Amino acid sequence: MSGLRGNCAIAGVATFGIGETPGFDAMEAQAIAAAMALEDAGIDKSRVDGLFGAMQSEFLNTLAFSEYFGIAPTFSSNNRIGGSSFLAHVQEAMAAIEAGLCSVALITYGSVQRSLMGKLQTAVSAAWTRHETDYGPRFPVSSYALMARRHMHEFGTTREHLAHVAVSARKWAQLNPEAFARGPLSVGDVVTARSVSSPFGTLDCCLVTDGSGALVIARADIARDLKRPPVYVLGAGVAHRAKHVLGMESLTTTTAVESAARACAMARVDVADIQMLQVYDAFTINTILLLEDLGFVEKGAGGPFVAEGRIAPGGELPVNTNGGGLSCCHPGMYGLFTLIEGVRQLRGEAGERQVPGLDVALCHGVGGAFSSNATCILGTEATL
Incomplete structure (x- = not known):
């Protein structure tokens, strides 16, 4: 395990459409972020041979994205463990790069939930678990x-x-x-905000926004020769x-x-x-x-x-x-x-x-x- 330390580095990152992105669907927005991350790294998409993702609006995310973006990865993972998926993808990329299964990978995500529906979009049904459904949790x-x-x-x-x-x-x-959200905010504002689920009020809860992001993770020797200072994955x-x-x-x-x-x-x-x-x-x-x-x-x-x-x-x-x-x-x-x-x-x-x-x-x-x-x-x- 310790042999993975520093074997790869994040060579490029990008975000697109943070906040509201009217006129784009999630796949488009995700692709734009991916192109921007590759530009940030200074590497062509033809060198991408690893792909990781976990979109909420596309169950077979990596299949759909590789087709849309025009790449043919030799290693692909659509591992979905919720909002932590993308950090788990980093761990997978470290292992895949060490094994020689890929050398330059994209990790991508995209959502336009605010523009599309204006509320939280979740990939799970209302019956998150049959044991809790009868109690009516949100x-x-x-x-x-x-x-x-x-x-x-x-x-x-x-x-x-x-x-x-x-x-x-x-x-x-x-x-x-x-x-x-950049406006003034006080402790009193948060405490007195409309209740959502006790003890939380609206300001204890995350935003509902659009937003897409991507990062390029590459074998360390490749990352060192690219445009930006590499940020190494230590663990x-x-x-x-x-x-x-x-x-x-x-x-x-x-x-x-x-x-x-x-x-x-x-x-x-x-x-x-x-x-x-x-x-x-x-x-x-x-x-x-x-x-x-x-x-x-x-x-x-x-x-x-x-x-x-x-x-x-x-x-x-x-x-x-x-x-x-x-x-x-x-x-x-x-x-x-x-x-x-x-x-x-x-x-x-x-x-x-x-x-x-x-x-x-x-x-x-x-x-x-x-x-x-x-x-x-x-x-x-x-x-x-």
């Missing part, structure tokens, strides 16, 4: 709300703690011209055990503990080495749980840590520097955008929100209702 917010309530019960986490997550994300978004880990909350051993400790441990072991880094986090913040409880489960604070201490401004601009641990799913974008699944922002930061291309002196970043995706977790650790050449 997927996925009801499941995350249960986790938040349990965290409040066990550790004294408050509505204000949750609200500080949203406010910190908004402060980062205000530095990002691409972010969809990756995936973990899942239960699909739905009724099957989980705990509502306050997730399998992110395991995925992070695997990624850190491969990367040969400790939590103290990680300078920045990009995490999937579908709801405000996500950031608190992940700060704890990824090992940055003790269990139960996530709320106070956030309330002290420690993840906001100027804080000691920058988290979701683009604004995250709460304020930048959430086009159905957000995981790929954690990687794109991590790369932009490590390449020093984040403009006003740039965090200085970065060499190591952790990106983390969640699928379902913390049903799957995937962690990637990225680094500059200085980390090899």
Whole structure:
């Protein structure tokens, strides 16, 4: 496993249509992002021999996309484990590249759910599980709300703690011209917003936006000869055990503990080495749980840590520097955008929100209702 460390690098990234993209369908938007990522890397699409994706609107994503985009991959994966899929694809790409099954791969995603329907688009039916259907849950917010309530019960986490997550994300978004929600936001605004599923109000919940993204991941020797400074994949880990909350051993400790441990072991880094986090913040409880489960604070201490401004601009641990799913974008699944922002930061291309002196970043995706977790650790050449 440790032999995979640094065997490949992210050579190009791009986003397209963040916010609203009227007039495009999801496949078009995804293809535009892919072309932009290849241009960013300075490599022709004829060299792409690996393809990964998990669209919500196209079940056989890689088949449809390769046809539309005009490529013929020798390695293809449509692995779907929710919003963490794209970070799991990085792990798969590392293994495929090491095995010689491909050398230059695309990881893509596209959604125009805001323009198309104006509400959350999900690839799962209303009957997320037959065990929960009779209770009338709203997927996925009801499941995350249960986790938040349990965290409040066990550790004294408050509505204000949750609200500080949203406010910190908004402060980062205000530095990002691409972010969809950039207006002023206070703790009071979040706490008093219309209730969706207790304890969450509307501002505890992710945005509903359009948005497409793509990244080019290549064998390290290839990436070093391309246009942009390569961002190396130092480690990756995936973990899942239960699909739905009724099957989980705990509502306050997730399998992110395991995925992070695997990624850190491969990367040969400790939590103290990680300078920045990009995490999937579908709801405000996500950031608190992940700060704890990824090992940055003790269990139960996530709320106070956030309330002290420690993840906001100027804080000691920058988290979701683009604004995250709460304020930048959430086009159905957000995981790929954690990687794109991590790369932009490590390449020093984040403009006003740039965090200085970065060499190591952790990106983390969640699928379902913390049903799957995937962690990637990225680094500059200085980390090899």
